[in-house]
Amino acid sequence: MSTYDKVLIRFGDLMLKGKNQKIFRERAIALLKQNTKHLNVALEKRHDRLFLVIQNEDLNAIEQALMHVTGIGSFSFVKSSEKDYDSIVLNAIQVIQNEVKAKKTFKVETKRTDKSLPHTSQEITQILSKGILKEVHELVTVDVRNPEVTLHVEINETEALIYLDSKKGLGGFPVGVAGRGLLLISGGIDSPVAGFLAMKQGVEVEGIHFESTPMTSIESAQKVIELAKKMSVYAYRQEFRLHMVPFFKLHQEIIARISPSYVITVMRRMFFRVSEKLAQKKHALVLITGESIGQVASQTLDSMHTIEAVTTIPIIRPLATTDKQDIIKLSKQIDTYDISIMPFEDCCTIYTPSGSSTKPNIKKALINEKFMVEYDKIIDEIVAQTKTFVITPNSDIRLEQHGFTVTEAWEAMHDHIEGQ
CATH class of the missing domain: 3.30.2130.30 (VC0802-like)
Incomplete structure (x- = not known):
């Protein structure tokens, strides 16, 4: 007793x-x-x-x-x-x-x-x-x-x-009282931790993932789903919404037309353009990223300034000044670390050219983007094609628009990704 x-x-x-x-x-x-x-x-x-x-x-x-x-x-x-x-x-x-x-x-x-x-x-x-x-x-x-x-x-x-x-306890505020935010979630260590910290401060977090099959494998998408399951434990009603963006067409355009030193910069600028449009549709107030200052080439202050210049929506970076070992410690606390280190690459890592600029500027980014034909139309197209999956801790996945069963939802996701 x-x-x-x-x-x-x-x-x-x-x-x-x-x-x-x-x-x-x-x-x-x-x-x-x-x-x-x-x-x-x-x-x-x-x-x-x-x-x-x-x-x-x-x-x-x-x-x-x-x-x-x-x-x-x-x-x-x-x-x-x-x-x-x-x-x-x-x-x-x-x-x-x-x-x-x-x-x-x-x-x-x-x-x-x-x-x-x-x-x-x-x-x-x-x-x-x-x-x-x-x-x-x-x-x-x-x-x-x-x-x-x-x-x-x-x-x-x-x-x-x-x-x-x-x-x-976790402290902070009850998830949802601060409004909604979209988390740019890759398969890495940082973004789930950033999402958790935002949830801890009361933000209702939804994920947005840029999948690029066949450049990336379907296992990469499954990895993000597994991370979403872990995050759903902290969510209101234990439901985490994951927006899967079919990025392959835009990804091809970037690789074909952008100078190698600006590929990552332009790619992330496109991420933010897409995310802002999706945020408007989903009534989200902010975007959330796992960026940590200086950790990689795309996360220098120059890069952040150039990348976020394409948006007007606020960007929250919970990990901006956090040491990597502290991020890893948090990822283990929320049980996402072992999933994050699984060796399936997303579209940020599948093509990372050597010599990426650590000090990109807006003027050069705009010059590069002029070589992309009507990218704004492609953005509208892939936003319209984005599918939202509702994910819970017990592996219950459903397509938000149709209320599919677990099996039907996964088959729909597989078809959605393989069909791009």
């Missing part, structure tokens, strides 16, 4: 949102219900506190579910108790005996919101400490300055809550 009977959930930055706090809390609660619906727990709302009542459920499963909910600042597994001091002492002893496995230094820290109690928080701490130490002196010794274990006791109007520690 578990030591704990509730989970105390705290909202982090949500508490700073003033008049919008109610909207943010409601979305956070919806996400919480969504992510715990498969567990044997019950939601309990009480004023400014939110609890999960544990009903014979594995604590690790609960923790894993909570770590997929954006907007949660921290949470604690707690033991609830009657408010009288004897009951608190008995329950605190049970928590320590069950959770402390080797002798530790400890202290009691009391907080009371029920001001009708006859003692101050400090006086309550002294009363509780004496009773607890009588029974668990073989497990803990007092150290009020630098304890290894802190026993927290929070006494409110209805009960006392007893817990040892708090676990840090």
